[in-house]
Amino acid sequence: MCTLHLTTPGSNGASSAILVEGPSGYWLSIESVSEADKQIAKNSPVLTSHANVANVYPESLGYRIKRVLLGKPYVTEQLSGERLNRAIALGVLAPDCISSSAYGTEQILTQMTPYIGLAAFAMVVPIMFVIIGVLFVVTTSYLDVIKYYTTAGGSYVVARDNFGPKIAQIAAVALLIDYIVTVAVQCSAGTAALTSAVPGLVHYTLWITIAIVVILIYGNLRGLREAGSYFALPTYFYILMLSSTIIIGYYKKFTGTLHMIPQPLNSALVQGHLGQKGSGLLMGLAFITLMRAYANGGSSLTGLEAISNGVASFRRPESPNARKTLVWMASILAFLLLGTTLIASWTHALPYAIGTPTVVSQEVLDIFGSHGLGHYIFYVVQLATVLILYTGGNTSFNGFPFLANYVATDKYLPRQLTKRGHRLAFSNGILLLGAVSLTLIIVFNAQVNGLIALYAIGVFTGFTLAGAGMVARHLRERSGRWRFGVAMNAVSASVTAVVVLVFLVAKFKEGAWIIALVGPLMYVALIRLNKQYVREDKAFEAVSGRFATMRIRMNRVVIFVDNYDLATERALLYCVSLNAYSLRAVHFDIDPIVTKRLERSWGSPGTASANITLETVECDDRRVDRAALELVADVVRDPEVFCMVILPRRGFVSRLQRLLHDRTADAIAGAVMHVPRTAATIVPYRAVRKRLAEGDVQESPVGDEVVRGGLREDAHLEADLKLAERSSGAAPIGGLLERQHVEIAGRVRAMAINHEGEGHELRCVIADNTGSVTLVFQGRSNIPGIERGTRLLVRGTVTSLRREAVILNPQYEIVAAPPSDE
Structure with a gap:
C-alpha cells in the first residue's frame, strides 16, 4: 500500500490530505486540523499519557479491604486456562464421586442395624451389588452423553437441547439442590473422619465443619480453582491408601488373620440399641426399611456427573478422553465400595449414633492394628479420607456457580449470577452456595446421618433427565447405533427414576419432604423469573420503526x-x-x-x-x-x-x-x-x-485540569513478559511527542471500524502502563492476528487528528496473541 500525506493551511486551521493506494485503486482521505491541533503540533507531548485519578477518585475502603483479603485481581484474559490430561482430570473431577466410598457402606448399615442387628452384614453386600449395577447403567448412559455433548452443563444442557428450557429447569433445580447438599454432606463426613482419628474433637464437630466451609468459600473467592492439578493429589492419595487397606484386608481374610471388631455398648449405636435377627428372606427387616437402606447407599453415586460437567476442560479430543476418564472413575468407585462393604461384613464394623468413629476408620484400625507402625498407618489413611472428603465438598464450589451461570444466562435465575468477581470466580454463586450449605450444616448439626436424607434425590433426577434426553435425541436423529442408545438410556432413565421415587417414599419423614417441598417451589420461582425477564426484554426490544423516531423539536x-x-x-x-x-x-x-x-x-x-x-x-x-x-x-x-x-x-x-x-x-x-x-x-x-x-x-x-502521568497496573501475564523481553528499546507511550518516529509496545485494548466517508479504516487502541495511542490502518477493516489482547511492537510517526494522538498505517509485529482454548 502506498500512502502520500499533504498538508494545506487555511484560515481556520489546516487540512491533512492522505492519498492511499488500495486494492481497487487510489482514494483520498481529508482530515480537518483545528487551530488547537496546530498548537499541539509543535513537537509537544500529545495526549497519550493516562490520567492520574489516584487523588481525584482513590480506591474505596471496601475495595482496599477486598484486595488485602483476596489478593490482586485477575484479568479476564486469565480465564483461558490449560486443559487437563486424563490423569489430572480424574484427580480434579472425581473427589466428590470417589469420596462417597468413605461413607456409602455406613449409611446402608445405619438403616438396618437397629432392626436386624448383626444380620445387617449379610444384607449389606447384596444391596451394594444392586447399587454397583445402577452405577454401571448410569455410567453407560453418561458415556453416551459425553459422546454428543462436549460443553459443560451435563444433564441441564441435555434436557434443554431435547426437551426445551422449561423442562431443563427441573434438572437445574435438582442439580442446584444436589450441589448445596454435597457441600454439607462431604464437609460433615470429612469432620467425622477427622474426629474418628482425634476423638477429643467430637464436641467441636459443628464448629470444625463451619470453619471448613468458610475456608472453602474464602479460597474459592480467591480463585482456588486455579490451583488445578493440586486437587488431584488428595484423590490419588486416598485411592492409594484405601485400596491398600482393602487389598491387605482381603489378604488377612483369606489367611484367617482378619478379626471381628469388639461390639460397643448398645447405647453408643444408632437409635441406642442393636436389633435382633428375624425370620424370612429379609431376616425380619421391613421392606420400607430395606428401601431406606438402599436409598442411603444410592448416595454413593453422587458426583458421577462431574466428568460430563467438565468435558470442556479436557485436552483434545475432549470426548474420547472424558469417556475413558469416566470409565476409570466408575471402576475405581465400584472397587472401593465393594471392598469397604465386604470388609465391613467380615469385621462387623457397626455405625455409631454420633457418626464417629466411622465404619471405614474401624476397618482401617482393625486391619493395621492400634500399636506400632499400624497405628501410624491408621492416621495416614484417616488423613487421606479427610482430605478427599473436604476436597469433594470443594467440587460443588466449581459446579454450582457455573450451573447457576448457565441458568441465569438462559434468564431463569438473576443475572447477578453471571458476573465474575475480583478473581474471575462467579462470586455471587459461591457466596449463595456457601450461605445455604452453612444453614443446612447448622440445622442438622453437621450430622451425616441426618443430611443423607436430602442427598442424591437431586443428582438422580439429573441422571433421569440425562437418560431421557438421550433417548429423545436418538429417536429424533436415528443415526449410528441409535437403537442401542435408546435401549441403554431408557434403562438408565427408568432405573434412576425408580431410585428417585424410592428416595422420596422411603426417606420422606427423615427429611426428603424438604426436597419434595423446596424443589417445586424453586421450579415455580425459576419460571416466574423467566417470565419477568421475557416481559422486560419484549418491552425494551429495539425494533426498527418502533419508537425509532422522537418528534422532538x-x-x-x-x-x-x-x-x-x-x-x-x-x-x-x-x-x-x-x-x-x-x-x-x-x-x-x-x-x-x-x-x-x-x-x-x-x-x-x-x-x-x-x-x-x-x-x-x-x-x-x-x-x-x-x-x-x-x-x-x-x-x-x-x-x-x-x-x-x-x-x-x-x-x-x-x-x-x-x-x-x-x-x-x-x-x-x-x-x-x-x-x-x-x-x-x-x-x-x-x-x-x-x-x-x-x-x-x-x-x-478541585480544579478543572485532569492531571496526567498516571500509571496503570500491569497484569504480568506470560504474554506481557514476552512483550517486555522483545521490546526492551521501546518508548513509553505516555511520553510520546508529535511528529516523533517511535517504536512502542503494548496491548490492543480496543478496536473499532470507522465507516465514515467513501473508505473505511481499522482503529486499534494500544496501551502500556503509561498511556495509550490509536493505530489507524486506512483502507482495512480487519488484520489477521490483531484482536483485543494482542501484544504488538509498533513503529511509526505520531500525529494528531481531531485532538487525538494517532499513528497512521504503522509497521507492526505481533509478539503474542491473546490466549484461547484453541
Missing part, C-alpha cells in the same frame, strides 16, 4: 437549585453550554430564610446566574422529589419537548460528610426518571482534603 433545561455555591455555579455554566430552547432555574421554597439568602446571592455580576432568572416555587408539603416530578411533567406536556433536568451536587470527601448532608439530588433524579421524554444529569463538584504545614486540615475545590 425543542429541548428545555430545568436546573433545581438549593443554594448558591460553586457546585451551583458550575452546573449553571454547563446549562448555558447546552444551547437549549429555554433554561429555567427553580428553587423550592421550604425554608424562607434559605430562600431569601439564595435570592440575595442570585444574579451577581460576573456570575453564571447574571442572565438567568430564578424561579421560586411553593412546596407546601416539603416533598421536593414529588414537586420536581410534577413540575417536569408539566414541562413535557407538549409532545415535541424534551426536558433535561440538571442537578448540582457537592462531592463529599469522607463518609462523615455523607451523613451530614442529605441526598436530595439523587432523590429528584430517581423521581423524574419516571416522566417520559426526560433525562436527569447530576453535575458534581468535589473538594479535596489537604493537610496544612501546621497540621490543620483544609478542604479546597
